[in-house]
Amino acid sequence: MGFFDKAFKFAKDAGTVVSNSIAEKASEISAKMAEYEPKSDDELFRIVHSGSGFFSNSGTEKGIAYKLLIERGYSQEEIKERTS
Numbered sequence: 001m002g003f004f005d006k007a008f009k010f011a012k013d014a015g016t017v018v019s020n021s022i023a024e025k026a027s028e029i030s031a032k033m034a035e036y037e038p039k040s041d042d043e044l045f046r047i048v049h050s051g052s053g054f055f056s057n058s059g060t061e062k063g064i065a066y067k068l069l070i071e072r073g074y075s076q077e078e079i080k081e082r083t084s
Helices: 003-036 041-048 059-071 076-081
Strands: none
Touching: 003 059, 041 059, 059 076
């Protein structure tokens, strides 16, 4: 097997890994969106403003809550100002 064959196989395998990782993350986000959609605005505000400690929500969870609040008509300023 020549150099370019090995390089192509490596790139193909790396692309497969990246593709699978993206699909897993998209699935995780979809599941979390479905979980968060029925939550009240107050619950979403608590998620967005949870701290950065060990028991706080992840960045993905905060982003989903933030997106849902925007979709519900809150402005970025309202979300930043309101703590819960």
